[in-house]
Amino acid sequence: MTHSNSSALTIFNTYKTQTYESKTIELRSPILHIGSEVSQLNPFEYVQVGTTIYLPNPEALAQALLKQGGRFLQDYMATIEKKESIASLIKLAFGDTWQEKLKQLSDVRPLWTQDEGQRISMLRPMIRNGIGQLYIPGSSIKGAIRTAIANYFLNHQVPPEQGVSAIESELRKRLSQGELGNKQQQKFVDDTLFMDNWFGDYSLQHQGKEYNPKYIQNRDILRAVKVSDTSPLVKHTRKNKRGKKVGFNSPVVAEVIVSSHFPDWLAKYKAPLYVEMVRNVRTEFTITLDQEMLSWFRHRQGIEIPFSTIDDLLQICQEFAQQQWDKQVEYWQNLRNNRHREKSLNFDLVWDNFYGKPDCPYTLRLGWGSGLFGTTINHVFAPDVQQQIRDTCGIAAPNFEAPKSRRTVVNSQGDIRYVPGWVKIQKAEG
Structure with missing residues (x-):
């Protein structure tokens, strides 16, 4: 028997969780940036004094x-x-005590640079909660988990007639006929191609009755998964096993190198960006899996839900992270250091500390800098399809592989050292 949409919605809205699994998850990252609604600050929103940035x-x-x-x-x-800029106004208003006063009124960030005279003209801020603290939204984490599950569906669950070849064929058709629409519509093209089917083509069976909700959000299997925001990224220190103090959740303004390569794979310098980032991230969030609600979902074409525990979700994320990692290893093992446009592009530390390791030590890639491979399942498509998607939906770079550029972070010693966005998530101890 099929019941009305309103009946299904009533059950969803009045349902109280009976059986669920909830885990506190520890999140660690070498360095990351989660963008805010504002892509860059105006000159009146920050003041630079030497190698210190003040955000009043x-x-x-x-x-x-x-x-x-x-x-x-x-x-x-x-x-x-x-x-x-408000710098001259502040100096005039507060006289000899202007710098002390500015410090009292501001979030203070060290600028990672060896050049005392380096002036930044554009600064990308990190997201803050309602009381101005840095944090990672649960929606960002859940979005990354959703992409990892989509990758798992494609690798293990989807029948061949709905797999990579079928999706590629449809993408080629839409691209050749110019049917991807405007920029806003392009953001949701994957929903109509496969995401709605994999995540939302379900009926609900509850107490012996079958329901067929009208709206996708009521049929989405990830309705059974709740991901909280992280705890605020509050700067603090702890002693490591050797008794040495180590700083965590350290906010900085870092120079981010945007680079690509020439046809012979010599590194090519594109541009620098200055970004508010958090170094050595340690925080926690909560995943809650409503196992009873999840048991209601029945896919109309028989595709099995690939997770029933939080451990399953973490394993799915790890698999996706490894596949992203493998793609990055391919890129970085071919790249050759170079000096271009007066910039020394030496990526040895990126290789030594990240992609020189064949096994990915991380579980997800979050936020800004993760690129097409981190936020989509583009890595499974043929290179020419990847390129056409990039050229249509992003910034066109004809006759160049996608993604074209990479972002790396310069440390306080002036070395290109970090890759943004890689995170390790695991069940917290205790």
């Missing part, structure tokens, strides 16, 4: 300027309207 609290700064009297507050508002 606008409300606190406005109140402090008001207390100084005169036209300082009005001048501050005018500076914001003109989108100009």
Whole structure:
């Protein structure tokens, strides 16, 4: 018997979890950046003093300027309207104590650079919660898990007639006929191609009755998975096993190198970016799997749900991470160090500390810098399809493999050392 959509929705909305698994998950990362709604800060939103970046609290700064009297507050508002730097205004308003006052009113970030005179013109901020603390949204983690599950479906569950060849054929057709639509529509093309089928083509069987909800979100198997935001990324120190103090959740402004390569695989310098990042991340979040709700889902074409425990989810993520890693190893073992446009492109530390290891030590790739391979299942498609998708949906780079460029992070000694976004997630001890 098939019941109405409203009946199914009522059951979903009034259902109280009876059987579930909930685990605290520890998340670690060498360095990462999760973007905010604002892609870059305006000149009035930060002040650079040598190798220190100050991010003033606008409300606190406005109140402090008001207390100084005169036209300082009005001048501050005018500076914001003109989108100009507030550095000279702060010096004038607070006199000899301006730097101390600025420190009191700001989040302070060291700028990783060896050049004392280095001036940054664009700064990408990291996401903050409602009270201004850095964190990782649960939605970002769950989105990465969803992509890992899609990868697992394709590798293990989907019948051949719905597999890579079929998806590639449809993609080639849509690309050749210009049917991917505008930029907004392109973001959701994978939903109509396969995601809606793999995650949402389910009926629900509960208490001996079958329900067929109208809306995809009510048929989505990941409705049974809840992922919390992480704890705030609060800077702190701990002693390691050798008794040495180690800093965690250290916010920095780092230079990010955007590079690609010439046809002979000599490294090619494209551009630098300055990004607010968190170094040596240690935090926690919670995954809750409603096992009873998950048991309700029945795929209309018989595809099995590939997880029933949180351990299953972590293993699925690990498999996807390894496949991404393998693709990166292919790239980096071919790349040759080079000096280009007065920039020394020496990636030996990236190889030594990351891709020189055949086994991926991470479980997911999150946030900015993870690229097409980290946020999609593009790695399974033929190179020419990858390229056409990139050229259509992103920034075109005709006759060049996709993804074309890589992002790496320069450390405080000026060496290209880190790759952003790789994270290890595992059940927390205790």
